[in-house]
Amino acid sequence: MDKLIYTAASGAQRVMEAQALRANNLANVDSNGFRADLELVQAKQISNTRVLSQMGSAGVSASKGELAPTGRALDLAIFDQGLFAVEANGQEAYTRSGQFELDANGQMRIDGRVAVGVEGPIVVPEHKEIFVGDDGMVSITPAGGGIIEEVGQLKLVNPDFDTLLKGDDGLLRLKDGTVAAMDPEVSLVSGFLESSNVDAVTELVASMDLSRQFEVQIKLMKSAETLAKSGNRLLGNI
Structure with missing residues (x-):
């Protein structure tokens, strides 16, 4: 019994x-x-x-959500597999959420967290227009007009999902505590957001x-x- x-x-x-x-x-x-x-x-x-x-x-x-058009330049969605990198509590973490914002200092953020760039955080100066290429390169047309300038490239990674663990904050991290390498094969599209899967x-x-x-x-x-x-x-x- x-x-x-x-x-x-x-x-x-x-x-x-x-x-x-x-x-x-x-x-x-x-x-x-x-x-x-x-x-x-x-x-x-x-x-x-x-x-x-x-x-x-x-x-x-690891299944993909649907892509919904928004027409907003800083709404980004990843084709197929891949993740955006963000800074969380001093560590690098990963997400598929691509709703980017610029804070008061022009720093790119996702859900309030600093977006990680290939060469560190990306700070966008005053601009007339902003563009994000399919490789994550962020470019602007200066406020006064002129030649398009590149201001940084988003870090895009593609680790095996079996090596990832989701934290209480909803972000993904490598189980072994290391940092994922930049993957040049990851491609994104601007003006779209990916829905939940x-x-x-x-x-x-x-x-x-x-x-x-x-x-x-x-x-x-x-x-x-x-x-x-x-x-x-x-x-x-x-």
Whole structure:
């Protein structure tokens, strides 16, 4: 009976963690460039006769979202595979979100974080027009007109998704703590944003299935309690 209740409790805990993961995916269905977390369940052997379930390190979906036109020069989307590099808490991290902004000093940022350039942060001076090439090169037409000037190139990387881990801030980092190298093969397009790659229908169906699994685990715990009470009554009558 103790084995039953601990097994059921382990299953219920695993389901609750999976529900939280699915809920986070659904909450970000409209977040540009969001990469869905994947559920990973592992079996943990306690003894020769007991195996409990537990959530492992969640993987990240590498599937692509849809590209939506915006017409804004600093809205950037990556074709196929690749990531933008940003600075987060003094470390380099990666994202597919391409909604760039210029701060008061002209520094390029993504979601408030400094965008990493090939030669460091990119600072854009006063300008009439701004352009971003498919290789991430940022160019401007000076405010007073004249020849187009290059002001920096965005760092674009393409590490294997199996080597990445998503942090609590939603950014991706290499599991070994190193920095990804610039990949010249990564290509982007200006005037578009990539949508989240979360499939809302799939996540909803999975959430409903998890709810049913949780109900089963609760019933098993109640059954274990009933069996324990029955056993105690039998022992009390001996």
